[in-house]
Amino acid sequence: MDFENRIQIKDTPKWVGKEVLLAGWAYRKRDHGKVSFVDLRDGSGVLQLVVTSGTKITGLEKNGWGLESVISVKGLVKERPAKLVNPELKTGNLEMEVKELEVVSATGEALPLDISKDIDKIHLDTLLNYRPLTLRSLKMQAIFKFSEKIESSYREFLKGDGFTEIHTPKIIPSATEGGANVFRVDYFGRDVFLAQSPQFYKQMMVGVFERVFEVGPVFRAEPHYTSRHLNEFTGLDAEIGFIRDEFDVMGKLEECIRYIAAQIEDEVKEEDRKILDFPSLRLPKGKIPYITLKEAIKVINKIKGRDEEALDLDTEGEKVLGQYAQNKFKSDFLFVTEYPVSIRPFYQMPTDDGKFTKSFDILFRGMELGTGAQRIHNPKMLTSNMQKHGLNPKDFKDYVNLFKFGMPPHGGWGLGLERFTKQWLGLDNIRLASLFPRDVKRVNP
Amino acid sequence: MDFENRIQIKDTPKWVGKEVLLAGWAYRKRDHGKVSFVDLRDGSGVLQLVVTSGTKITGLEKNGWGLESVISVKGLVKERPAKLVNPELKTGNLEMEVKELEVVSATGEALPLDISKDIDKIHLDTLLNYRPLTLRSLKMQAIFKFSEKIESSYREFLKGDGFTEIHTPKIIPSATEGGANVFRVDYFGRDVFLAQSPQFYKQMMVGVFERVFEVGPVFRAEPHYTSRHLNEFTGLDAEIGFIRDEFDVMGKLEECIRYIAAQIEDEVKEEDRKILDFPSLRLPKGKIPYITLKEAIKVINKIKGRDEEALDLDTEGEKVLGQYAQNKFKSDFLFVTEYPVSIRPFYQMPTDDGKFTKSFDILFRGMELGTGAQRIHNPKMLTSNMQKHGLNPKDFKDYVNLFKFGMPPHGGWGLGLERFTKQWLGLDNIRLASLFPRDVKRVNP
Numbered sequence: 108m109d110f111e112n113r114i115q116i117k118d119t120p121k122w123v124g125k126e127v128l129l130a131g132w133a134y135r136k137r138d139h140g141k142v143s144f145v146d147l148r149d150g151s152g153v154l155q156l157v158v159t160s161g162t163k164i165t166g167l168e169k170n171g172w173g174l175e176s177v178i179s180v181k182g183l184v185k186e187r188p189a190k191l192v193n194p195e196l197k198t199g200n201l202e203m204e205v206k207e208l209e210v211v212s213a214t215g216e217a218l219p220l221d222i223s224k225d226i227d228k229i230h231l232d233t234l235l236n237y238r239p240l241t242l243r244s245l246k247m248q249a250i251f252k253f254s255e256k257i258e259s260s261y262r263e264f265l266k267g268d269g270f271t272e273i274h275t276p277k278i279i280p281s282a283t284e285g286g287a288n289v290f291r292v293d294y295f296g297r298d299v300f301l302a303q304s305p306q307f308y309k310q311m312m313v314g315v316f317e318r319v320f321e322v323g324p325v326f327r328a329e330p331h332y333t334s335r336h337l338n339e340f341t342g343l344d345a346e347i348g349f350i351r352d353e354f355d356v357m358g359k360l361e362e363c364i365r366y367i368a369a370q371i372e373d374e375v376k377e378e379d380r381k382i383l384d385f386p387s388l389r390l391p392k393g394k395i396p397y398i399t400l401k402e403a404i405k406v407i408n409k410i411k412g413r414d415e416e417a418l419d420l421d422t423e424g425e426k427v428l429g430q431y432a433q434n435k436f437k438s439d440f441l442f443v444t445e446y447p448v449s450i451r452p453f454y455q456m457p458t459d460d461g462k463f464t465k466s467f468d469i470l471f472r473g474m475e476l477g478t479g480a481q482r483i484h485n486p487k488m489l490t491s492n493m494q495k496h497g498l499n500p501k502d503f504k505d506y507v508n509l510f511k512f513g514m515p516p517h518g519g520w521g522l523g524l525e526r527f528t529k530q531w532l533g534l535d536n537i538r539l540a541s542l543f544p545r546d547v548k549r550v551n552p
Numbered sequence: 553m554d555f556e557n558r559i560q561i562k563d564t565p566k567w568v569g570k571e572v573l574l575a576g577w578a579y580r581k582r583d584h585g586k587v588s589f590v591d592l593r594d595g596s597g598v599l600q601l602v603v604t605s606g607t608k609i610t611g612l613e614k615n616g617w618g619l620e621s622v623i624s625v626k627g628l629v630k631e632r633p634a635k636l637v638n639p640e641l642k643t644g645n646l647e648m649e650v651k652e653l654e655v656v657s658a659t660g661e662a663l664p665l666d667i668s669k670d671i672d673k674i675h676l677d678t679l680l681n682y683r684p685l686t687l688r689s690l691k692m693q694a695i696f697k698f699s700e701k702i703e704s705s706y707r708e709f710l711k712g713d714g715f716t717e718i719h720t721p722k723i724i725p726s727a728t729e730g731g732a733n734v735f736r737v738d739y740f741g742r743d744v745f746l747a748q749s750p751q752f753y754k755q756m757m758v759g760v761f762e763r764v765f766e767v768g769p770v771f772r773a774e775p776h777y778t779s780r781h782l783n784e785f786t787g788l789d790a791e792i793g794f795i796r797d798e799f800d801v802m803g804k805l806e807e808c809i810r811y812i813a814a815q816i817e818d819e820v821k822e823e824d825r826k827i828l829d830f831p832s833l834r835l836p837k838g839k840i841p842y843i844t845l846k847e848a849i850k851v852i853n854k855i856k857g858r859d860e861e862a863l864d865l866d867t868e869g870e871k872v873l874g875q876y877a878q879n880k881f882k883s884d885f886l887f888v889t890e891y892p893v894s895i896r897p898f899y900q901m902p903t904d905d906g907k908f909t910k911s912f913d914i915l916f917r918g919m920e921l922g923t924g925a926q927r928i929h930n931p932k933m934l935t936s937n938m939q940k941h942g943l944n945p946k947d948f949k950d951y952v953n954l955f956k957f958g959m960p961p962h963g964g965w966g967l968g969l970e971r972f973t974k975q976w977l978g979l980d981n982i983r984l985a986s987l988f989p990r991d992v993k994r995v996n997p
Contacts, residue, residue: 110794110961115714130794132759132958150714150762150793175958212929214958239756239954248760255717269560269595272700274786274969276988277722277769278735280995290723291738292746294783295775299995301737308988311684311997314577315693317595323768324722330740338739341719348595349555349575484657505997509684513577513620513659516555524719543721543753550725550744552756552950 108179108209117151119201122184129154129203130179130211132243133172135223146223147180147203153245155193155202156180166210174221175240177212180205195381231536238543238552247539249379253371254528254540258322260370261343264363270345271316275308277301277324281502288328301326304521306454307506309346310482313517314509320345322524332547334536335422335474337525339545343477346519353456353465353481356518357442360469360479361395364440371531385532389439396432397442397467406431419450420468420475429473441470453496454489456481456518465518471530479520486510553624553654562596564646567629574599574648575624575656577688578617580668591668592625592648598690600638600647601625611655619666620685622657625650640826676981683988683997692984694824698816699973699985703767705815706788709808715790716761720753722746722769726947733773746771749966751899752951754791755927758962759954765790767969777992779981780867780919782970784990788922791964798901798910798926801963802887805914805924806840809885816976830977834884841877842887842912851876864895865913865920874918886915898941899934901926901963910963916975924965931955 113128131149145156158164162182172178182205193199220229220237222244234241241247262272279302282289290301302308305321312319325342345363350356368388398406404417407424410431417424420443432441445463448455455464466480483489489510490500500507528540538544543552558573576594590601603609607627617623627650638644665674665682667689679686686692707717724747727734735746747753750766757764770787790808795801813833843851849862852869855876862869865888877886890908893900900909911925928934934955935945945952973985983989988997 110796110800113794130960131762150716177958177960211960212955212958214956218957237953239759239950240957242757242760243957251718251760252716258717259711266704271595271697272703273696273987274769276784276990276995278771278784278990278995293736293738294995295773295992312687312987314684315687315696317576324719326723328740339721339723349558351555355555505684508682510657511659512663512685512688513622513657515575515622515656542718542757545721545723547740550721550723550739 108181108207110179113179115151116147116149116154116198119154119184119198119203123186123201124184126181126183126206127203128179128181130177133174133176133178134243136174145178147178148243148245152198153196154198155187156182156205156208157202158205158208162205163207164210165207166213168213168215169210171215172210172213173215174218174223175243176210176214179209179211181207197377231538235538235544235549236551242542246382249382250528250532250534250540251542252379253375253383253385253532254524256371256375257367257527257531258341258343258524260367261363262320262322263370264366265318265320265345268318268359268362270318270320271312273305273309273312273316273319273321274323275302275305275312275321277326279307290326290328303327304342305344306521307503307509309344309519310454310506310514310517311509313346313348313519314512314514317348318346325521325523330547333422334538335526335529337523337537337541337544337546340526340541341524343522343524343527344519346517348515348517350481350516350518352516353444353467353479353518356479356481356520357395357397357467357469360520361440364395365390383532388531389433389437391436391438395440395442395469396436396438397444398428399445400443400447401445403428403443418447422474425470425475426473428470432470432473439472440476443468443470451480453492453498454482456483457492469520469522471527474526474530476526476530477520477522479518481516481518484510484514484516553626553652555624558624560596561592561594561599561643564599564629564643564648568631568646569629571626571628571651572648573624573626575622578619578621578623579688581619590623592623593688593690597643598641599643600632601627601650601653602647603650603653607650608652609655610652611658613658613660614655616660617655617658618660619663619668620688621655621659624654624656626652642822676983680983680989680994681997687987691827694827695973695977695979695985696987697824698820698828698830698977699969701816701820702812702972702976703786703788703969705812706808707765707767708815709811710763710765710790713763713804713807715763715765715792716757718750718754718757718761718764718766719768720747720750720757720766722771724752735771735773748772749787750789751897751966752948752954754789754964755899755951755959755962756954758791758793758964759957759959762793763791770966770968775992778867779983780971780974782968782982782986782989782991785971785986786969788967788969788972789964791962793960793962795926795961795963797961798889798912798924798963801924801926801965802840802842802912802914805965806885809840810835828977833976834878834882836881836883840885840887840914841881841883842889843873844890845888845892846890848873848888863892867919870915870920871918873915877915877918884917885921888913888915896925898937898943899927901928902937914965914967916972919971919975921971921975922965922967924963926961926963929955929959929961 134148135146137144143158182203226244451464525540579593580591582589588603627648671689766789896909970985
């Protein structure tokens, strides 16, 4: 069969009572003696095929087409009796009576996994080892359709708000934040690094376009092996010029999140919601609340009945704060502000007393979704701050020069797309929100 | 001054006769004794400011504000006399009579370059060394607004055609094409590589979503130092399932290019066209023409009056073919097909006689814009082809397994965004189409 006249499953409702050509994967199969029911999956949906002894089957491997074999079928599109409608599928009220079936690529009978049922019961490592297969399950598909929607709404909001989309280099001459946790690359015999964030470059671009954003890979050589860390993830970055302080950045980020929430609630398809079963976002009627780090630690100590002098939030602390934000503000999001200078990078703007930074983290259901701040835009303050952090301004010549070229007060944020998806959908592990996750132990597939 | 009530320059036409607050960079300055004319640039445009002895100037460095200093100004928006209208600016019919001027960040008088005029006369190396400054010129800005538009039209077309946007890993366990020219990364003590293309991963994703695309960085450790090579560029990739052959891929790519062309001709702003002065695309009335490699080499030999048995196209050959496509087909684009198996990667589908691949290059005004092909989807053919290319299928286990999970006939393409921009705008060097270009010699800024 030729694919020229092939239609996609999503279009079958227009062809009821007519013969069409479909092609896709054999997702499920139920043999009942003379008749077999095959759920055909293509890039647009799933449709039940009725294969009988009258169906003409062709193809080189016509006897070995197991699940996930690619087949093309010609037949009549029909409505199913009302009591047999499958409510889980968009085209669950239709089926095809197959006249001809061609086996295009047979898998034999030996797939390592049956992805059509109980994907949730498969062990995470197995899910990831067989990623090209397991991603085909409707549930995994729905996760990445969801994540694509977060990204496109993010882009749509920012473009609509005068931001320019940029691509900054991932190969950089020095470790962005001056810290460890960078991957070293052999670049024609010399050492360069993979960007931990587009930080310096997005700041440079504020001087050009005033408001910029980037969606791109971010590399972190952090040795953590947890359910919330990836060593390569998709960063959602933005940087804004002519702000008053970090609250302008937080305000813009809040607008952006509310836009994404509205788009997702609007547009995620019914059947995806059935498959994913995720809770709607809780956003407070007023503004997303904020709390200083100092207050946050007090709150955590009180709830946990302890008295620790924590310097920063840990995983457990973030969880407690997530619950606190739910109870007190009915909010899935919480800003934490006023991080001390000692635990934040050198380029964050200090408060007037020099103790804190004009920075924030944003927690989403008790997990850090991202971080942001006003940046230092005065070259003298910047070099003196670098020295305080034990860095040599000469190692960051191009960055330091930027501020001699005239920079306005500015700030921005960096979020992780995979964390956004994981927390929104309530996934157990961030690896499920990455197509081909990279962690300390895994670079395959 | 506070930025809260600041408006952007693009909005000044709504405020004629009223007092507003603007902020931006001092792009140009002309002193005429008691009165100075300052062109203020912000992220949205340029407006002339009239600064007189009556203007109250404040700010820490109020005497040292040279070009590119950040200033904020309060004053009256007025129409300029008809004969003084500046036709090169969108708001060239307006100016502001400045009452108050605050110097927010002064540059002093010592900028290394004047970017407001004759940017074309600045040497390429200087343009690139001072990228955070030179990108601010209206011409450089316009290049990247143009490039952003190519990208967004590319995305828009594919999303509208049922493609899913994906992000595949840039850290990969083995060299994609089995060749040299990959950068090695130290990944927690073991050697991994930077992806030369999303090739294997986009193929895996055809099994999931049928049609996918990716916009993301691509890394090539090619030692070429030319006006058309970058070692990191932005790839525009796509992959499509259920094709008949490479001509289906070429057909979809042509649709995509025609869509982008229509969007750009429609939407690139008047004033950007004045600044960039680029020729409109020439697309033939019928289909974009194609020519086999063998025929192409004959054409080149004939035009050049020589008789060489070239195996592939070189830079000069591509240029000659570009001219040939203009003359014969009135087309900026030309497909070259039927590349021999020996010079193409192992995963490209061979023709029935086994001599050629079902592949193509697409030339844009005499330069390779990208490449594409139908891929092998049969696991046995694939492993035997790998062996013919001297590769061990065991080194590509996850990729080989993919085809045991059932794959349809499929194919796709990879283009370079920077080449698209360079050729369309007629830029001399591809580095001008990359914000922060990376080449054999350059990783700064």
